[in-house]
Amino acid sequence: MRKPRPTPAPPAAAKRPERRVTSYDVALLAGVSQSAVSRCFKPGASVSKATHERVMKAARCLDYIPNAAARSLITRRSNLVGVIISSLAGPEALAELSRQITQRGKRALLFTPTRENELDTILSEVWQYQVDGVIAAASLSERQVAQFARRRVPLVMFNRGAHGPAVNAVVCDQAAAARLLVSRLAEAGHRQFALIDGPQDCADAQQRLLGARMRIAELGLPVPAVVDGHGDYASGGNGIRAIIAQLGRVPDAVICGKDVAAIGCLDTARHELGINIPGKMAVAGCDAVEASAWLSHKLTTLRQPIQKMAQAAADLLSGLIDNRDAAPQQRLFNAQLVEGATARLDTPDSRDLALRLALNKHGLLTI
Amino acid sequence: MRKPRPTPAPPAAAKRPERRVTSYDVALLAGVSQSAVSRCFKPGASVSKATHERVMKAARCLDYIPNAAARSLITRRSNLVGVIISSLAGPEALAELSRQITQRGKRALLFTPTRENELDTILSEVWQYQVDGVIAAASLSERQVAQFARRRVPLVMFNRGAHGPAVNAVVCDQAAAARLLVSRLAEAGHRQFALIDGPQDCADAQQRLLGARMRIAELGLPVPAVVDGHGDYASGGNGIRAIIAQLGRVPDAVICGKDVAAIGCLDTARHELGINIPGKMAVAGCDAVEASAWLSHKLTTLRQPIQKMAQAAADLLSGLIDNRDAAPQQRLFNAQLVEGATARLDTPDSRDLALRLALNKHGLLTI
DNA sequence: TTGTAGGCGTTATCAA
DNA sequence: TTGATAACGCCTACAA
Numbered sequence: 001m002r003k004p005r006p007t008p009a010p011p012a013a014a015k016r017p018e019r020r021v022t023s024y025d026v027a028l029l030a031g032v033s034q035s036a037v038s039r040c041f042k043p044g045a046s047v048s049k050a051t052h053e054r055v056m057k058a059a060r061c062l063d064y065i066p067n068a069a070a071r072s073l074i075t076r077r078s079n080l081v082g083v084i085i086s087s088l089a090g091p092e093a094l095a096e097l098s099r100q101i102t103q104r105g106k107r108a109l110l111f112t113p114t115r116e117n118e119l120d121t122i123l124s125e126v127w128q129y130q131v132d133g134v135i136a137a138a139s140l141s142e143r144q145v146a147q148f149a150r151r152r153v154p155l156v157m158f159n160r161g162a163h164g165p166a167v168n169a170v171v172c173d174q175a176a177a178a179r180l181l182v183s184r185l186a187e188a189g190h191r192q193f194a195l196i197d198g199p200q201d202c203a204d205a206q207q208r209l210l211g212a213r214m215r216i217a218e219l220g221l222p223v224p225a226v227v228d229g230h231g232d233y234a235s236g237g238n239g240i241r242a243i244i245a246q247l248g249r250v251p252d253a254v255i256c257g258k259d260v261a262a263i264g265c266l267d268t269a270r271h272e273l274g275i276n277i278p279g280k281m282a283v284a285g286c287d288a289v290e291a292s293a294w295l296s297h298k299l300t301t302l303r304q305p306i307q308k309m310a311q312a313a314a315d316l317l318s319g320l321i322d323n324r325d326a327a328p329q330q331r332l333f334n335a336q337l338v339e340g341a342t343a344r345l346d347t348p349d350s351r352d353l354a355l356r357l358a359l360n361k362h363g364l365l366t367i
Numbered sequence: 368m369r370k371p372r373p374t375p376a377p378p379a380a381a382k383r384p385e386r387r388v389t390s391y392d393v394a395l396l397a398g399v400s401q402s403a404v405s406r407c408f409k410p411g412a413s414v415s416k417a418t419h420e421r422v423m424k425a426a427r428c429l430d431y432i433p434n435a436a437a438r439s440l441i442t443r444r445s446n447l448v449g450v451i452i453s454s455l456a457g458p459e460a461l462a463e464l465s466r467q468i469t470q471r472g473k474r475a476l477l478f479t480p481t482r483e484n485e486l487d488t489i490l491s492e493v494w495q496y497q498v499d500g501v502i503a504a505a506s507l508s509e510r511q512v513a514q515f516a517r518r519r520v521p522l523v524m525f526n527r528g529a530h531g532p533a534v535n536a537v538v539c540d541q542a543a544a545a546r547l548l549v550s551r552l553a554e555a556g557h558r559q560f561a562l563i564d565g566p567q568d569c570a571d572a573q574q575r576l577l578g579a580r581m582r583i584a585e586l587g588l589p590v591p592a593v594v595d596g597h598g599d600y601a602s603g604g605n606g607i608r609a610i611i612a613q614l615g616r617v618p619d620a621v622i623c624g625k626d627v628a629a630i631g632c633l634d635t636a637r638h639e640l641g642i643n644i645p646g647k648m649a650v651a652g653c654d655a656v657e658a659s660a661w662l663s664h665k666l667t668t669l670r671q672p673i674q675k676m677a678q679a680a681a682d683l684l685s686g687l688i689d690n691r692d693a694a695p696q697q698r699l700f701n702a703q704l705v706e707g708a709t710a711r712l713d714t715p716d717s718r719d720l721a722l723r724l725a726l727n728k729h730g731l732l733t734i
Numbered sequence: 735t736t737g738t739a740g741g742c743g744t745t746a747t748c749a750a
Numbered sequence: 751t752t753g754a755t756a757a758c759g760c761c762t763a764c765a766a
Binding site: 408438 | 745
Binding site: 018020063065066067068069070072073076078080083087091094095098099102107108109110111112114124125127128129130150151152233263264266267268270271272290291293294295296297 | 385387430432433434435436437439440443445447450454458461462465466469474475476477478479481491492494495496497517518519600630631633634635637638639657658660661662663664
């Protein structure tokens with residue numbers, strides 16, 4: 001048996017490690033037991049109205065707030081969700097994930113790996129903090145994914161290639177979207193393609209370009225020029241220069257793994273190389289960042305439903321936290337083609353028709 | 368007295384709330400006491416080499432990781448740093464803060480208020496999690512700031528107007544930078560200014576525009592046109608239209624509280640209103656976002672040393688955590704003028720000189 | 735509905 | 751250097 005507090009409370013000023021306000025203090029002031037206080041802070045617990053009021057008043061008076069660490073120790077719930085996100089994954093996803101996690105009464109504990117090899121260090125911290133689950137928008141090795149299973153920590157992969165059907169994942173069908181993009185560009189008459197690769201550790205960009213290459217091959221188009229990139233603005237500019245050097249001519253269409261690179265490519269092509277876009281060359285991105293819609297870019301790109309995906313990830317994780325034995329699932333979303341002004345996407349025929357309609361609208365032509 | 372574990376370990380499979388691996392399990396396997404295990408995980412504790420090895424081997428064997436919640440309970444250190452950041456503050460700041468916090472052996476617990484009134488809710492959660500300190504890139508009321516002092520939780524304001532000298536803050540001298548911008552624009556001959564305001568809850572944007580207005584007044588220039596904005600792309604476009612309607616003419620120079628709005632203004636002016644920039648009108652932003660440097664914008668703007676500021680914030684907070692009674696300090700940084708291509712910043716004289724030099728360089732003129 | 739008592743997993747203290 | 755023991759602050763049967 002142990003005495004709740006050695007010093008009842010008032011004469012506790014001499015202690016060095018400055019005492020915090022605890023539920024015992026509140027109980028003392030309210031004239032109830034400590035467990036009564038505890039129950040008052042648990043939604044749906046059985047407490048009389050009178051007790052509840054007295055306790056809450058005392059709590060307010062003392063600025064009492066329950067200690068999450070102590071609670072998590074006994075309940076085995078930290079209400080913490082680890083979010084592992086490499087900076088390349090885009091700020092919109094992070095903001096949206098944070099919001100969704102908060103809505104479900106949990107908090108995002110942020111892990112931002114800068115290099116691949118940091119991931120093991122990060123994981124060991126993840127375990128320490130006893131997170132209830134993890135949403136990972138970073139590339140985990142199979143060994144790392146296996147650790148989650150062994151420790152029984154629910155994991156949801158976000159927008160990353162899932163390692164087999166045993167892993168929970170929310171993904172956008174990048175390959176399908178890229179295939180669609182190639183098909184549309186090909187229909188419109190583009191034949192010589194070029195690809196500016198995204199960063200190696202960005203699985204979604206890799207998926208997109210893989211899909212594009214396959215579709216190009218299927219359609220029997222010329223072998224595309226491919227250059228590496230890091231997904232940043234400079235990569236786009238350097239990329240288009242390298243492509244032209246490689247092909248010995250300007251390609252018909254350039255597809256970039258990342259929008260920012262696509263904008264870099266677009267700007268360099270227009271302002272430094274003097275290439276008419278979309279007249280002479282088409283440029284397309286793949287992830288519809290905010291800037292892609294700006295008037296000076298109007299980039300043709302692929303929009304992923306990030307909000308819905310974040311919501312799905314949070315839902316999926318919540319479910320797993322409440323029922324760790326739920327069957328793993330993959331939720332697949334489709335990207336949507338954003339028809340900007342950097343690529344001709346219409347077939348020659350439909351373009352004629354559109355032109356005629358436009359002229360007709362201005363009264364210049366009668367159909 | 369209490370027995371470490373009711374069930375020694377092997378036959379513990381029947382328990383429902385599935386036991387975790389604890390330091391007791393490691394101790395049992397290594398044949399030492401539990402406190403010996405604890406000491407092995409504390410850097411600089413006095414343990415014999417032999418014991419250390421045995422314990423570590425057992426720990427690896429059992430996948431043991433210390434429980435941060437239990438540790439934080441007794442040490443009163445959670446190693447958690449609350450980061451309160453409104454989405455408007457920019458992703459670069461968040462990434463940099465996260466990195467700096469990690470480098471100091473702590474973790475960022477993310478709080479992203481979407482509306483002002485959410486802040487009180489957020490703070491009550493901050494207290495629950497027993498964070499060691501908070502970096503706030505959001506506007507806190509004086510009452511809210513006072514709560515930090517009362518609870519003795521170190522607080523560092525990041526890029527937000529400090530509430531008096533008693534608050535720790537890392538700020539960039541926005542007003543001074545804006546004054547410089549106005550001065551340079553005025554020297555170059557711009558007289559009629561217009562301002563597109565940032566969001567109300569974005570104190571740095573407010574500071575910048577305040578500085579600009581004061582300098583405009585000091586120089587005896589015409590009263591500037593001022594329109595409200597939210598700091599987003601659309602605000603820039605709407606803003607410039609409203610300004611022209613208000614003035615009845617195109618202003619000489621537009622200064623925007625946020626770069627993204629400035630780009631919106633620039634694009635709309637160029638592509639929709641057909642205004643020659645910088646010939647007919649100057650456009651300037653204030654926070655040097657990544658896109659401002661792109662070739663299609665080349666925005667004249669003000670660069671804040673975000674990396675240094677994040678480092679300073681993390682340093683300051685670390686110091687406060689180790690010594691809560693340290694005197695509060697403000698660390699002030701200066702913004703740097705980025706001379707883009709959206710504003711003439713040279714005086715008429717120097718422009719002539721520059722022109723002559725340029726022509727001379729091409730052999731078209733001899734000085 | 736309320737109080738008692740034990741335990742969550744760790745670190746800190748102190749004697750051996 | 752090591753081990754026993756007492757916190758840390760809370761939740762939760764169980765009994766009243």
